[in-house]
Amino acid sequence: MIPALHVQAPGLSTTVQDLGRPNAISAGVQSGGAMDRFAHSAANLLVGNDPGHATLECTLSGPQLVAEQSCLIAITGADFDPHVNGAPAPTWTGIFLGAGDRLTFGARRSGARMYIAVAGGVDADRWLGSLSTNLMAARGGMHGRSLKPGDVLGFAGEPKKPAVSGRRVPEQLRPEYGDHSLQVITGPHLMRLNPEGRRLLFGTPYRVSRDADRMGYRLEGPNLATSGEELLSFGLVTGVVQVPHSGQPILLMADHQTAGGYPVVATVVSASLPIAAQLLPGDELRLVEVSVNRAHEMRKALATALNSLRQPS
Amino acid sequence: MRPERARPRLRIQPLGDTALLAELGTRLDTALNTRAIALAAALKKRRDVRQAIAGYASVTVHFDPDQATHDSLAAAIKRLAAKRPPMAEPGRLHRIPVFYDGLDMQEVAARVNLSPEKIIEIHTRPIYRVFLVGFVPGWAYLGPLAEELELPRRHVPRTLVPAGSVAIAGRQTGIYPLPTPGGWHLIGRTNVKLFLPDSDPPCLFRAGDRVKFFAAQA
Numbered sequence: 138m139i140p141a142l143h144v145q146a147p148g149l150s151t152t153v154q155d156l157g158r159p160n161a162i163s164a165g166v167q168s169g170g171a172m173d174r175f176a177h178s179a180a181n182l183l184v185g186n187d188p189g190h191a192t193l194e195c196t197l198s199g200p201q202l203v204a205e206q207s208c209l210i211a212i213t214g215a216d217f218d219p220h221v222n223g224a225p226a227p228t229w230t231g232i233f234l235g236a237g238d239r240l241t242f243g244a245r246r247s248g249a250r251m252y253i254a255v256a257g258g259v260d261a262d263r264w265l266g267s268l269s270t271n272l273m274a275a276r277g278g279m280h281g282r283s284l285k286p287g288d289v290l291g292f293a294g295e296p297k298k299p300a301v302s303g304r305r306v307p308e309q310l311r312p313e314y315g316d317h318s319l320q321v322i323t324g325p326h327l328m329r330l331n332p333e334g335r336r337l338l339f340g341t342p343y344r345v346s347r348d349a350d351r352m353g354y355r356l357e358g359p360n361l362a363t364s365g366e367e368l369l370s371f372g373l374v375t376g377v378v379q380v381p382h383s384g385q386p387i388l389l390m391a392d393h394q395t396a397g398g399y400p401v402v403a404t405v406v407s408a409s410l411p412i413a414a415q416l417l418p419g420d421e422l423r424l425v426e427v428s429v430n431r432a433h434e435m436r437k438a439l440a441t442a443l444n445s446l447r448q449p450s
Numbered sequence: 451m452r453p454e455r456a457r458p459r460l461r462i463q464p465l466g467d468t469a470l471l472a473e474l475g476t477r478l479d480t481a482l483n484t485r486a487i488a489l490a491a492a493l494k495k496r497r498d499v500r501q502a503i504a505g506y507a508s509v510t511v512h513f514d515p516d517q518a519t520h521d522s523l524a525a526a527i528k529r530l531a532a533k534r535p536p537m538a539e540p541g542r543l544h545r546i547p548v549f550y551d552g553l554d555m556q557e558v559a560a561r562v563n564l565s566p567e568k569i570i571e572i573h574t575r576p577i578y579r580v581f582l583v584g585f586v587p588g589w590a591y592l593g594p595l596a597e598e599l600e601l602p603r604r605h606v607p608r609t610l611v612p613a614g615s616v617a618i619a620g621r622q623t624g625i626y627p628l629p630t631p632g633g634w635h636l637i638g639r640t641n642v643k644l645f646l647p648d649s650d651p652p653c654l655f656r657a658g659d660r661v662k663f664f665a666a667q668a
Contacts, residue, residue: 159500159501159512160501161651161652162501162503162584163501163503163504163583163584163651163657164583164587164588164651164652164653165583165584165585165586165587165588165589165590165627165653166587166652167587264647265650265652271587273586273587273628273630274587274628274645274647274652275647276647321466322464322465322466322467323464324463324465325461325463325464325465325471325473366476367620368476369476369477369478369505369506369507369508370505370506370582370584370585370591371471371473371505371506371508371510372471372503372504372505372508372509372510372584373510374465374466374468374469374510374512376466377465377466394584394585394586395503395584395585395586396503396505396582396584396585396591397585401465401471404464404465404466404469405466406466406467407466407467407468407515408467429464429467429519429520432466432467433467433515436467436468436515
């Protein structure tokens, strides 16, 4: 292994993530992967990687890292006030670190999850086709766990040449992180809510509770009563809003259980998942119904933004 | 006139912009499950399908939105679902030893008004079907459980159920593969490992397999 970054302090919870392991869903293994796929993919593209390379996902606070040798990195997603050798460093931009340079972070300024990509990709344990960390199974990533002080991250491969710093994702190409309206397509079991429940679901804000992690967010707000017989368990996807007996909805995120039987009343569209990934306990959100066509337009706009970051090969 | 065979209506609905849920029916039924598994296998062969996961009586389809739309895929699902399902091969049979000394055995015995011995006899009698593998890594939904043992889930789920616990709820039975929270009634435990993280696939049971429990001697 060629060392890239030395972990002096890991931050609150920093894990290796890529685009997950969808082929393992039929074994009950969570697909997992980066929560904010836009920020993860953009960080990779800014350093010349493919979107599927592994990055570091840092939740709520940043790590302290020292470059073992010169490398091109990019920091995207949440803004945790990055510094290189004590001087403020830009986000959403490719930056060079020289050997011995220290990457540190200050206080959280916005968002919940930050991504750090390294040209060549972060190396880690591959499990069932992915480098993503699965904490429940204790597999993948850095030996199935969050980073610890003293860990050394290697390069997964040769960085793409030429390495070019200063490439940037302009703000207008990023998801609208400040707007906590999550666009949703109505779910297969919406009609298990009565008209009042449907009005509340789309008409009132919900708050992300403290019970919020990579598996999903319990939401707090008006109680939703569902009717009908118990459903037989079926395959779930990231972004579904399910309503358990308690009547408080749950938004499922990247490490969600693969199957379940609660009514699914809405599903957050793929273009809004990056925004959902950056929400914190206490944040208010609104579920806004959109058409399938509008969801596709939104998805294409983000895909086009990412494509514009690809280096000509 | 030939009597028309009652076929439950196929319901296909979006799960966001890159997936959909095709529900074949609403009953816990081996024939429906066989059709769901066959439909998932057929869908997985399509280039526009990324993943197809069979549920009890449904298929969740993740598709490539650059190659397919909900409408094009729904049409394909209707065509595939109308075909006669292939002859289901009997799944592999697993014999699982169980120590029937679960934490909830006495409570279950009281609630279903049967002795623990009778519960063991009823629980070990059938060959269960693996309806689906999912929820957490290696978990398999097995059934149908005998009606005599049918109980709703515990009102307050346990925050931690030990791995290897053999449990029942509704018309289902299962084995906790990992220490996880759980709301089922624990009637026993097994040493057989359900989750095999270093194998591929990483689980002992696959959808369509068959499982027979027997009482192990302590």
